[in-house]
Amino acid sequence: MRDLGVGFGYLVKGQRWVGAHGRWLGFGLLPGLVTLVLYAAALVGLLYGADDLTAWATPFADDWSSPWQGLFRGFLTVLFFALALFLAVITFTAVTLLVGQPFYESLSEAVDRSEGGDVPESGLPLWRELRVSARDSLRILVRVVLYGVLLFALGFIPVVGQTVVPVLGFCVSGFFLCEELTAVAMQRRGIELKQRLPLLRSRRLLTLGFGVPLTLAFLVPFVAVFLMPGAVAGATLMARELTGEGAEGGPLPGAPEAKRLNPPPPHPGSPPAPRRTGPAADVPREW
Template sequence: MRDLGAGFGYLMKGQRWVSQHGKQFGMGLLPGLITLVLYAAALVCLAVWGDDFVTWATPFADGWTSPWAGLFRGFLTGVLFALVLLLAVLTFTAVTLLVGQPFYESLSEKVDLAEGGHAPESGLPLWRELWISARDSLRILVRAAVWGVLLFALGFLPFVGQTVVPVIGFFITGFFLTEELTAVALQRRSVELRERLALLRSRKGLAWGFGTPLAVAFLVPFVAVFLMPGAVAGATLMARDLLGETAGPARGAGEPATR
Protein backbone atom coordinates (compact mmCIF):
# COMPACT_ATOMS: atom_id res chain seq x y z
CA MET A 1 0.00 0.00 0.00
CA ARG A 2 2.87 2.37 0.74
CA ASP A 3 4.23 1.93 -2.79
CA LEU A 4 0.79 2.61 -4.27
CA GLY A 5 0.73 5.95 -2.48
CA ALA A 6 4.34 6.69 -3.43
CA GLY A 7 3.61 6.00 -7.11
CA PHE A 8 0.65 8.38 -7.09
CA GLY A 9 2.84 10.87 -5.25
CA TYR A 10 5.38 10.82 -8.09
CA LEU A 11 2.59 11.50 -10.56
CA MET A 12 1.53 14.54 -8.55
CA LYS A 13 5.13 15.71 -8.09
CA GLY A 14 5.63 15.55 -11.85
CA GLN A 15 2.52 17.64 -12.51
CA ARG A 16 3.67 20.16 -9.91
CA TRP A 17 7.17 20.30 -11.46
CA VAL A 18 5.92 21.21 -14.94
CA SER A 19 3.43 23.69 -13.50
CA GLN A 20 6.43 25.54 -12.06
CA HIS A 21 8.30 25.40 -15.38
CA GLY A 22 5.84 26.84 -17.89
CA LYS A 23 8.15 26.67 -20.91
CA GLN A 24 8.75 22.93 -20.45
CA PHE A 25 5.03 22.35 -20.02
CA GLY A 26 4.19 24.25 -23.21
CA MET A 27 6.76 22.39 -25.32
CA GLY A 28 5.64 19.08 -23.83
CA LEU A 29 2.07 19.65 -25.03
CA LEU A 30 2.97 19.67 -28.75
CA PRO A 31 3.59 15.91 -29.24
CA GLY A 32 0.38 15.00 -27.43
CA LEU A 33 -1.66 17.41 -29.56
CA ILE A 34 -0.18 15.99 -32.77
CA THR A 35 -0.91 12.42 -31.67
CA LEU A 36 -4.42 13.35 -30.55
CA VAL A 37 -5.25 14.77 -34.00
CA LEU A 38 -3.97 11.60 -35.70
CA TYR A 39 -5.93 9.31 -33.37
CA ALA A 40 -9.09 11.41 -33.63
CA ALA A 41 -8.93 11.18 -37.42
CA ALA A 42 -8.53 7.39 -37.23
CA LEU A 43 -11.50 7.04 -34.86
CA VAL A 44 -13.68 9.26 -37.06
CA CYS A 45 -12.82 7.08 -40.07
CA LEU A 46 -13.73 4.00 -38.07
CA ALA A 47 -17.04 5.55 -37.00
CA VAL A 48 -17.88 6.43 -40.62
CA TRP A 49 -16.75 3.25 -42.37
CA GLY A 50 -16.78 0.70 -39.53
CA ASP A 51 -20.19 -0.71 -40.55
CA ASP A 52 -19.06 -1.12 -44.15
CA PHE A 53 -15.91 -2.92 -43.03
CA VAL A 54 -17.82 -5.34 -40.81
CA THR A 55 -20.33 -6.00 -43.62
CA TRP A 56 -17.48 -6.71 -46.04
CA ALA A 57 -15.78 -9.01 -43.51
CA THR A 58 -18.95 -11.06 -42.82
CA PRO A 59 -20.38 -12.09 -46.22
CA PHE A 60 -21.67 -15.31 -44.67
CA ALA A 61 -24.33 -13.26 -42.82
CA ASP A 62 -25.84 -11.81 -46.01
CA GLY A 63 -28.48 -14.51 -46.18
CA TRP A 64 -29.52 -14.33 -42.53
CA THR A 65 -33.10 -13.35 -41.77
CA SER A 66 -33.91 -10.02 -40.14
CA PRO A 67 -33.02 -8.87 -37.52
CA TRP A 68 -30.21 -11.37 -36.85
CA ALA A 69 -27.78 -10.13 -39.49
CA GLY A 70 -28.14 -6.53 -38.29
CA LEU A 71 -27.80 -7.46 -34.63
CA PHE A 72 -24.76 -9.64 -35.31
CA ARG A 73 -22.99 -7.02 -37.39
CA GLY A 74 -23.93 -4.26 -34.96
CA PHE A 75 -22.40 -6.28 -32.14
CA LEU A 76 -19.20 -6.85 -34.14
CA THR A 77 -19.02 -3.14 -34.99
CA GLY A 78 -19.27 -2.28 -31.29
CA VAL A 79 -16.60 -4.83 -30.41
CA LEU A 80 -14.32 -3.48 -33.17
CA PHE A 81 -14.72 0.10 -31.94
CA ALA A 82 -14.08 -0.97 -28.32
CA LEU A 83 -10.92 -2.85 -29.31
CA VAL A 84 -9.63 0.08 -31.37
CA LEU A 85 -10.36 2.44 -28.48
CA LEU A 86 -8.48 0.14 -26.08
CA LEU A 87 -5.59 -0.04 -28.55
CA ALA A 88 -5.60 3.76 -28.77
CA VAL A 89 -5.34 4.07 -24.99
CA LEU A 90 -2.54 1.50 -24.85
CA THR A 91 -0.55 3.05 -27.70
CA PHE A 92 -1.20 6.75 -27.12
CA THR A 93 1.72 7.11 -24.73
CA ALA A 94 4.12 5.13 -26.93
CA VAL A 95 3.24 7.09 -30.07
CA THR A 96 3.33 10.43 -28.25
CA LEU A 97 6.73 9.62 -26.75
CA LEU A 98 8.03 8.60 -30.18
CA VAL A 99 6.71 11.77 -31.83
CA GLY A 100 8.01 13.93 -28.99
CA GLN A 101 11.29 12.14 -28.27
CA PRO A 102 13.46 15.30 -28.41
CA PHE A 103 10.97 17.31 -26.31
CA TYR A 104 10.59 14.68 -23.61
CA GLU A 105 14.30 13.89 -23.52
CA SER A 106 14.95 17.57 -22.83
CA LEU A 107 12.24 17.66 -20.16
CA SER A 108 13.57 14.52 -18.45
CA GLU A 109 17.12 15.88 -18.51
CA LYS A 110 16.01 19.13 -16.85
CA VAL A 111 14.28 17.17 -14.09
CA ASP A 112 17.50 15.22 -13.54
CA LEU A 113 19.51 18.43 -13.42
CA ALA A 114 17.13 19.93 -10.88
CA GLU A 115 17.21 16.82 -8.67
CA GLY A 116 20.79 15.61 -8.96
CA GLY A 117 22.82 18.32 -10.66
CA HIS A 118 23.64 16.06 -13.60
CA ALA A 119 21.68 14.43 -16.44
CA PRO A 120 22.99 11.04 -17.64
CA GLU A 121 23.28 10.64 -21.40
CA SER A 122 23.13 7.50 -23.50
CA GLY A 123 25.74 8.79 -25.94
CA LEU A 124 23.68 7.42 -28.85
CA PRO A 125 22.69 9.46 -31.93
CA LEU A 126 19.04 10.56 -32.15
CA TRP A 127 18.16 8.09 -34.91
CA ARG A 128 19.47 5.22 -32.79
CA GLU A 129 17.46 6.36 -29.75
CA LEU A 130 14.32 6.62 -31.90
CA TRP A 131 14.89 3.10 -33.25
CA ILE A 132 15.35 1.64 -29.76
CA SER A 133 12.28 3.49 -28.50
CA ALA A 134 10.12 2.26 -31.41
CA ARG A 135 11.40 -1.31 -31.07
CA ASP A 136 10.79 -1.44 -27.32
CA SER A 137 7.36 0.17 -27.70
CA LEU A 138 6.39 -2.52 -30.21
CA ARG A 139 7.49 -5.23 -27.77
CA ILE A 140 5.40 -3.64 -25.03
CA LEU A 141 2.45 -3.35 -27.39
CA VAL A 142 2.62 -7.07 -28.18
CA ARG A 143 2.60 -7.89 -24.46
CA ALA A 144 -0.30 -5.50 -23.89
CA ALA A 145 -2.21 -6.97 -26.84
CA VAL A 146 -1.90 -10.48 -25.39
CA TRP A 147 -3.33 -9.26 -22.11
CA GLY A 148 -6.03 -7.36 -23.99
CA VAL A 149 -7.22 -10.45 -25.85
CA LEU A 150 -7.24 -12.48 -22.62
CA LEU A 151 -9.22 -9.83 -20.73
CA PHE A 152 -11.62 -9.43 -23.65
CA ALA A 153 -12.37 -13.16 -23.51
CA LEU A 154 -12.80 -13.05 -19.72
CA GLY A 155 -15.19 -10.13 -20.17
CA PHE A 156 -17.90 -12.56 -21.28
CA LEU A 157 -17.94 -14.24 -17.85
CA PRO A 158 -21.09 -13.32 -15.92
CA PHE A 159 -20.60 -10.65 -13.21
CA VAL A 160 -16.80 -11.13 -13.06
CA GLY A 161 -16.43 -9.89 -16.62
CA GLN A 162 -18.28 -6.68 -15.83
CA THR A 163 -16.68 -5.95 -12.44
CA VAL A 164 -13.33 -7.58 -11.73
CA VAL A 165 -11.97 -7.79 -15.29
CA PRO A 166 -12.18 -4.02 -16.03
CA VAL A 167 -10.33 -3.25 -12.78
CA ILE A 168 -7.59 -5.75 -13.67
CA GLY A 169 -7.43 -4.18 -17.12
CA PHE A 170 -6.76 -0.73 -15.69
CA PHE A 171 -3.96 -2.06 -13.46
CA ILE A 172 -2.32 -3.89 -16.39
CA THR A 173 -2.64 -0.83 -18.62
CA GLY A 174 -1.19 1.30 -15.81
CA PHE A 175 1.83 -0.98 -15.49
CA PHE A 176 2.61 -0.72 -19.21
CA LEU A 177 2.06 3.06 -19.21
CA THR A 178 4.57 3.34 -16.37
CA GLU A 179 7.10 1.31 -18.35
CA GLU A 180 6.70 3.54 -21.39
CA LEU A 181 7.08 6.73 -19.38
CA THR A 182 10.01 5.67 -17.21
CA ALA A 183 11.77 4.46 -20.37
CA VAL A 184 12.51 8.11 -21.27
CA ALA A 185 14.83 8.45 -18.26
CA LEU A 186 16.01 4.83 -18.09
CA GLN A 187 17.07 4.63 -21.74
CA ARG A 188 19.40 7.57 -21.12
CA ARG A 189 20.94 5.41 -18.40
CA SER A 190 21.37 2.50 -20.85
CA VAL A 191 18.83 0.36 -18.98
CA GLU A 192 17.44 -2.22 -21.43
CA LEU A 193 13.79 -3.21 -21.70
CA ARG A 194 14.21 -6.50 -19.83
CA GLU A 195 15.93 -4.70 -16.94
CA ARG A 196 13.24 -2.01 -16.91
CA LEU A 197 10.49 -4.60 -16.67
CA ALA A 198 12.36 -6.39 -13.87
CA LEU A 199 12.70 -3.11 -11.95
CA LEU A 200 9.00 -2.38 -12.24
CA ARG A 201 7.96 -5.93 -11.35
CA SER A 202 10.03 -5.63 -8.18
CA ARG A 203 7.98 -2.53 -7.27
CA LYS A 204 4.56 -3.34 -8.78
CA GLY A 205 2.77 -1.16 -6.23
CA LEU A 206 4.84 1.84 -7.29
CA ALA A 207 4.10 1.18 -10.98
CA TRP A 208 0.38 0.68 -10.33
CA GLY A 209 0.11 3.78 -8.14
CA PHE A 210 1.70 5.88 -10.88
CA GLY A 211 0.21 4.34 -14.02
CA THR A 212 -3.31 3.22 -13.06
CA PRO A 213 -4.66 6.74 -12.39
CA LEU A 214 -3.12 7.75 -15.73
CA ALA A 215 -4.84 4.83 -17.48
CA VAL A 216 -8.18 6.07 -16.15
CA ALA A 217 -7.42 9.71 -17.00
CA PHE A 218 -6.17 8.83 -20.48
CA LEU A 219 -9.68 7.63 -21.39
CA VAL A 220 -10.37 11.35 -21.87
CA PRO A 221 -8.14 12.38 -24.83
CA PHE A 222 -7.65 16.05 -23.89
CA VAL A 223 -6.74 15.09 -20.33
CA ALA A 224 -4.06 12.77 -21.70
CA VAL A 225 -2.50 15.62 -23.67
CA PHE A 226 -2.28 17.93 -20.67
CA LEU A 227 -1.01 15.25 -18.29
CA MET A 228 1.77 13.95 -20.53
CA PRO A 229 4.48 16.54 -19.69
CA GLY A 230 3.94 16.07 -15.95
CA ALA A 231 3.79 12.29 -16.40
CA VAL A 232 7.24 12.32 -18.03
CA ALA A 233 8.60 14.52 -15.24
CA GLY A 234 7.09 12.30 -12.55
CA ALA A 235 8.34 9.15 -14.28
CA THR A 236 11.86 10.60 -14.26
CA LEU A 237 11.61 11.15 -10.51
CA MET A 238 10.35 7.60 -10.08
CA ALA A 239 13.15 6.20 -12.26
CA ARG A 240 15.65 7.82 -9.93
CA ASP A 241 13.94 6.09 -7.01
CA LEU A 242 13.98 2.70 -8.78
CA LEU A 243 17.72 3.03 -9.37
CA GLY A 244 18.46 4.28 -5.87
CA GLU A 245 19.76 7.64 -7.06
CA THR A 246 19.87 10.47 -4.58
CA ALA A 247 20.06 14.21 -4.93
CA GLY A 248 23.47 15.75 -5.33
CA PRO A 249 26.31 15.29 -7.83
CA ALA A 250 25.47 12.41 -10.13
CA ARG A 251 27.77 10.01 -11.90
CA GLY A 252 29.32 10.86 -15.23
CA ALA A 253 27.60 10.09 -18.49
CA GLY A 254 27.94 6.52 -19.60
CA GLU A 255 28.64 5.15 -16.13
CA PRO A 256 26.44 2.21 -15.11
CA ALA A 257 23.25 2.93 -13.20
CA THR A 258 23.17 2.21 -9.50
CA ARG A 259 21.16 -0.91 -8.72
Protein backbone atom coordinates (compact mmCIF):
# COMPACT_ATOMS: atom_id res chain seq x y z
CA MET A 1 0.00 0.00 0.00
CA ARG A 2 2.98 2.30 0.45
CA ASP A 3 3.36 2.55 -3.32
CA LEU A 4 -0.08 4.17 -3.57
CA GLY A 5 1.14 7.08 -1.47
CA VAL A 6 4.44 7.26 -3.33
CA GLY A 7 2.64 7.40 -6.67
CA PHE A 8 0.38 10.20 -5.47
CA GLY A 9 3.45 11.95 -4.08
CA TYR A 10 5.02 12.05 -7.54
CA LEU A 11 1.86 13.68 -8.87
CA VAL A 12 2.09 16.37 -6.20
CA LYS A 13 5.84 16.85 -6.75
CA GLY A 14 5.26 17.36 -10.45
CA GLN A 15 2.74 20.12 -9.80
CA ARG A 16 5.17 21.74 -7.38
CA TRP A 17 7.95 21.55 -9.96
CA VAL A 18 6.02 23.47 -12.62
CA GLY A 19 4.85 25.87 -9.94
CA ALA A 20 8.50 26.69 -9.24
CA HIS A 21 9.26 26.93 -12.98
CA GLY A 22 6.31 29.03 -14.08
CA ARG A 23 7.22 29.41 -17.75
CA TRP A 24 6.87 25.69 -18.29
CA LEU A 25 3.30 25.94 -17.03
CA GLY A 26 2.56 28.51 -19.71
CA PHE A 27 4.08 26.38 -22.47
CA GLY A 28 2.22 23.31 -21.27
CA LEU A 29 -1.19 24.99 -21.24
CA LEU A 30 -1.37 25.65 -24.99
CA PRO A 31 -1.64 22.04 -26.26
CA GLY A 32 -4.16 21.20 -23.55
CA LEU A 33 -6.38 24.16 -24.43
CA VAL A 34 -6.47 23.19 -28.11
CA THR A 35 -7.32 19.58 -27.29
CA LEU A 36 -9.93 20.59 -24.71
CA VAL A 37 -11.84 22.71 -27.23
CA LEU A 38 -11.93 19.82 -29.72
CA TYR A 39 -13.06 17.29 -27.12
CA ALA A 40 -15.66 19.61 -25.61
CA ALA A 41 -17.23 20.16 -29.02
CA ALA A 42 -17.33 16.41 -29.68
CA LEU A 43 -18.89 15.58 -26.28
CA VAL A 44 -21.50 18.32 -26.55
CA GLY A 45 -22.51 17.03 -29.97
CA LEU A 46 -22.68 13.50 -28.62
CA LEU A 47 -24.79 14.64 -25.67
CA TYR A 48 -27.37 16.24 -27.94
CA GLY A 49 -27.50 13.23 -30.25
CA ALA A 50 -27.24 10.43 -27.68
CA ASP A 51 -31.03 9.89 -27.41
CA ASP A 52 -31.44 9.55 -31.18
CA LEU A 53 -28.46 7.23 -31.38
CA THR A 54 -29.85 5.00 -28.64
CA ALA A 55 -33.28 4.89 -30.34
CA TRP A 56 -31.63 3.96 -33.64
CA ALA A 57 -29.63 1.16 -31.99
CA THR A 58 -32.68 -0.33 -30.22
CA PRO A 59 -35.51 -0.55 -32.79
CA PHE A 60 -36.87 -3.61 -31.00
CA ALA A 61 -37.96 -1.34 -28.11
CA ASP A 62 -40.15 0.92 -30.26
CA ASP A 63 -43.34 -0.89 -29.24
CA TRP A 64 -42.51 -1.18 -25.56
CA SER A 65 -44.99 0.41 -23.19
CA SER A 66 -44.18 3.26 -20.84
CA PRO A 67 -42.20 3.53 -18.60
CA TRP A 68 -40.07 0.53 -19.68
CA GLN A 69 -39.03 1.97 -23.01
CA GLY A 70 -37.88 5.23 -21.42
CA LEU A 71 -36.07 3.50 -18.57
CA PHE A 72 -34.30 1.05 -20.87
CA ARG A 73 -33.18 3.62 -23.41
CA GLY A 74 -32.30 6.12 -20.71
CA PHE A 75 -30.09 3.53 -19.03
CA LEU A 76 -28.35 2.75 -22.36
CA THR A 77 -27.88 6.46 -23.06
CA VAL A 78 -26.17 6.96 -19.71
CA LEU A 79 -23.93 3.94 -20.27
CA PHE A 80 -23.06 5.06 -23.79
CA PHE A 81 -22.15 8.57 -22.68
CA ALA A 82 -20.16 7.14 -19.75
CA LEU A 83 -18.20 4.98 -22.20
CA ALA A 84 -17.56 8.01 -24.41
CA LEU A 85 -16.38 9.99 -21.36
CA PHE A 86 -14.16 7.07 -20.33
CA LEU A 87 -12.53 7.02 -23.78
CA ALA A 88 -12.21 10.81 -23.77
CA VAL A 89 -10.33 10.79 -20.46
CA ILE A 90 -7.89 8.18 -21.77
CA THR A 91 -7.35 9.61 -25.23
CA PHE A 92 -7.19 13.24 -24.04
CA THR A 93 -3.71 12.71 -22.66
CA ALA A 94 -2.50 10.90 -25.77
CA VAL A 95 -3.81 13.59 -28.11
CA THR A 96 -2.51 16.41 -25.92
CA LEU A 97 0.93 14.82 -25.72
CA LEU A 98 0.94 14.35 -29.48
CA VAL A 99 -0.05 17.98 -30.10
CA GLY A 100 2.46 19.26 -27.54
CA GLN A 101 5.23 16.70 -28.16
CA PRO A 102 8.09 19.21 -28.58
CA PHE A 103 7.09 21.18 -25.47
CA TYR A 104 6.47 18.22 -23.18
CA GLU A 105 9.66 16.48 -24.24
CA SER A 106 11.65 19.62 -23.45
CA LEU A 107 9.82 19.92 -20.12
CA SER A 108 10.70 16.32 -19.26
CA GLU A 109 14.34 16.97 -20.13
CA ALA A 110 14.32 20.04 -17.88
CA VAL A 111 13.00 17.92 -14.99
CA ASP A 112 15.77 15.37 -15.56
CA ARG A 113 18.33 18.13 -15.68
CA SER A 114 17.09 19.58 -12.39
CA GLU A 115 17.56 16.18 -10.72
CA GLY A 116 21.18 15.95 -11.84
CA GLY A 117 23.02 13.27 -13.76
CA ASP A 118 22.73 12.45 -17.44
CA VAL A 119 19.79 13.74 -19.43
CA PRO A 120 18.83 11.13 -22.07
CA GLU A 121 17.79 12.50 -25.42
CA SER A 122 16.17 10.55 -28.22
CA GLY A 123 18.38 11.95 -30.95
CA LEU A 124 15.46 11.45 -33.37
CA PRO A 125 14.02 14.09 -35.69
CA LEU A 126 10.70 15.53 -34.65
CA TRP A 127 8.69 13.69 -37.31
CA ARG A 128 9.99 10.31 -36.11
CA GLU A 129 9.21 11.14 -32.48
CA LEU A 130 5.65 12.04 -33.51
CA ARG A 131 5.33 8.81 -35.48
CA VAL A 132 6.50 6.68 -32.55
CA SER A 133 4.18 8.50 -30.14
CA ALA A 134 1.21 8.13 -32.50
CA ARG A 135 1.94 4.43 -33.06
CA ASP A 136 2.20 3.68 -29.33
CA SER A 137 -0.89 5.76 -28.56
CA LEU A 138 -2.85 3.81 -31.16
CA ARG A 139 -1.77 0.53 -29.56
CA ILE A 140 -2.85 1.80 -26.16
CA LEU A 141 -6.14 3.00 -27.60
CA VAL A 142 -6.88 -0.49 -28.93
CA ARG A 143 -6.34 -1.92 -25.45
CA VAL A 144 -8.49 0.79 -23.89
CA VAL A 145 -11.34 0.15 -26.33
CA LEU A 146 -11.25 -3.57 -25.53
CA TYR A 147 -11.38 -2.87 -21.81
CA GLY A 148 -14.08 -0.27 -22.38
CA VAL A 149 -16.31 -2.69 -24.31
CA LEU A 150 -15.84 -5.33 -21.62
CA LEU A 151 -16.68 -2.90 -18.82
CA PHE A 152 -19.63 -1.59 -20.80
CA ALA A 153 -21.01 -5.13 -21.03
CA LEU A 154 -20.37 -5.78 -17.33
CA GLY A 155 -22.29 -2.61 -16.54
CA PHE A 156 -25.53 -4.48 -17.25
CA ILE A 157 -24.96 -6.78 -14.26
CA PRO A 158 -27.20 -5.61 -11.40
CA VAL A 159 -25.41 -4.05 -8.40
CA VAL A 160 -21.95 -5.08 -9.66
CA GLY A 161 -22.38 -2.95 -12.77
CA GLN A 162 -23.13 0.12 -10.67
CA THR A 163 -20.47 -0.40 -7.97
CA VAL A 164 -17.51 -2.59 -8.91
CA VAL A 165 -17.42 -1.81 -12.63
CA PRO A 166 -16.98 1.98 -12.22
CA VAL A 167 -14.10 1.37 -9.80
CA LEU A 168 -12.45 -0.98 -12.29
CA GLY A 169 -13.00 1.61 -14.99
CA PHE A 170 -11.13 4.27 -13.02
CA CYS A 171 -8.29 1.84 -12.31
CA VAL A 172 -7.96 0.94 -15.99
CA SER A 173 -8.10 4.63 -16.92
CA GLY A 174 -5.47 5.51 -14.31
CA PHE A 175 -3.10 2.76 -15.44
CA PHE A 176 -3.12 3.73 -19.10
CA LEU A 177 -3.09 7.43 -18.29
CA CYS A 178 0.08 6.88 -16.28
CA GLU A 179 1.57 4.88 -19.17
CA GLU A 180 0.96 7.71 -21.62
CA LEU A 181 2.58 10.26 -19.33
CA THR A 182 5.64 8.21 -18.35
CA ALA A 183 6.16 7.39 -22.04
CA VAL A 184 7.52 10.92 -22.58
CA ALA A 185 10.52 10.22 -20.32
CA MET A 186 10.87 6.51 -21.08
CA GLN A 187 10.98 6.94 -24.84
CA ARG A 188 13.98 9.21 -24.39
CA ARG A 189 15.59 6.35 -22.47
CA GLY A 190 15.00 3.86 -25.26
CA ILE A 191 12.33 1.94 -23.31
CA GLU A 192 9.68 0.78 -25.76
CA LEU A 193 6.01 0.09 -25.13
CA LYS A 194 6.51 -3.67 -24.81
CA GLN A 195 8.93 -2.97 -21.95
CA ARG A 196 6.96 -0.14 -20.36
CA LEU A 197 3.76 -2.11 -19.79
CA PRO A 198 5.37 -4.97 -17.77
CA LEU A 199 7.40 -2.38 -15.88
CA LEU A 200 4.26 -0.51 -14.82
CA ARG A 201 2.39 -3.73 -14.00
CA SER A 202 5.20 -4.81 -11.69
CA ARG A 203 4.58 -1.63 -9.66
CA ARG A 204 0.81 -1.55 -10.14
CA LEU A 205 0.02 0.28 -6.90
CA LEU A 206 2.61 2.95 -7.68
CA THR A 207 1.06 3.37 -11.13
CA LEU A 208 -2.49 3.53 -9.79
CA GLY A 209 -1.51 5.94 -7.02
CA PHE A 210 -0.35 8.33 -9.72
CA GLY A 211 -2.94 7.66 -12.42
CA VAL A 212 -6.27 7.21 -10.61
CA PRO A 213 -6.31 10.59 -8.77
CA LEU A 214 -5.30 12.25 -12.03
CA THR A 215 -8.13 10.46 -13.87
CA LEU A 216 -10.64 11.69 -11.28
CA ALA A 217 -9.26 15.22 -11.54
CA PHE A 218 -9.49 15.11 -15.35
CA LEU A 219 -13.26 14.61 -15.06
CA VAL A 220 -13.57 18.22 -13.86
CA PRO A 221 -13.76 20.63 -16.82
CA PHE A 222 -10.57 22.61 -17.49
CA VAL A 223 -8.65 20.87 -14.68
CA ALA A 224 -6.90 18.53 -17.13
CA VAL A 225 -5.47 21.50 -19.03
CA PHE A 226 -3.87 23.03 -15.94
CA LEU A 227 -2.61 19.73 -14.52
CA MET A 228 -0.99 18.41 -17.71
CA PRO A 229 2.39 20.18 -17.37
CA GLY A 230 2.75 19.07 -13.75
CA ALA A 231 1.57 15.57 -14.67
CA VAL A 232 4.37 15.29 -17.26
CA ALA A 233 6.89 16.55 -14.69
CA GLY A 234 5.65 14.10 -12.04
CA ALA A 235 5.64 11.22 -14.52
CA THR A 236 9.25 12.00 -15.38
CA LEU A 237 10.19 11.81 -11.70
CA MET A 238 8.36 8.50 -11.40
CA ALA A 239 10.03 7.16 -14.54
CA ARG A 240 13.39 7.88 -12.93
CA GLU A 241 12.46 5.58 -10.05
CA LEU A 242 11.11 2.85 -12.31
CA THR A 243 14.33 2.81 -14.31
CA GLY A 244 16.50 2.81 -11.18
CA GLU A 245 17.53 6.46 -11.29
CA GLY A 246 15.37 7.69 -8.39
CA ALA A 247 15.53 6.97 -4.68
CA GLU A 248 11.89 7.21 -3.50
CA GLY A 249 11.12 3.52 -3.54
CA GLY A 250 14.43 2.18 -4.69
CA PRO A 251 15.20 0.80 -8.13
CA LEU A 252 12.90 -1.88 -9.42
CA PRO A 253 14.56 -5.33 -9.58
CA GLY A 254 15.01 -6.27 -13.20
CA ALA A 255 14.15 -2.80 -14.47
CA PRO A 256 15.48 -2.17 -17.98
CA GLU A 257 18.58 -0.06 -18.03
CA ALA A 258 17.95 3.43 -19.27
CA LYS A 259 19.66 3.92 -22.60
CA ARG A 260 21.32 7.17 -23.40
CA LEU A 261 20.23 7.80 -26.94
CA ASN A 262 22.45 10.76 -27.65
CA PRO A 263 24.44 10.10 -30.81
CA PRO A 264 28.15 9.34 -30.23
CA PRO A 265 30.67 12.15 -30.71
CA PRO A 266 31.56 12.55 -34.39
CA HIS A 267 34.99 11.48 -35.58
CA PRO A 268 37.43 14.25 -36.41
CA GLY A 269 36.76 15.56 -39.88
CA SER A 270 33.24 14.15 -40.13
CA PRO A 271 30.39 16.50 -41.14
CA PRO A 272 28.32 17.92 -38.27
CA ALA A 273 25.10 16.16 -37.33
CA PRO A 274 21.91 17.78 -38.63
CA ARG A 275 20.33 20.13 -36.17
CA ARG A 276 16.73 19.44 -35.21
CA THR A 277 14.33 22.09 -36.34
CA GLY A 278 10.73 22.79 -35.53
CA PRO A 279 8.90 24.11 -32.45
CA ALA A 280 11.09 22.18 -30.03
CA ALA A 281 14.17 24.00 -31.25
CA ASP A 282 12.72 27.27 -30.03
CA VAL A 283 11.77 26.03 -26.57
CA PRO A 284 14.41 26.85 -23.93
CA ARG A 285 15.92 23.78 -22.29
CA GLU A 286 16.10 25.31 -18.84
CA TRP A 287 15.35 28.59 -17.13
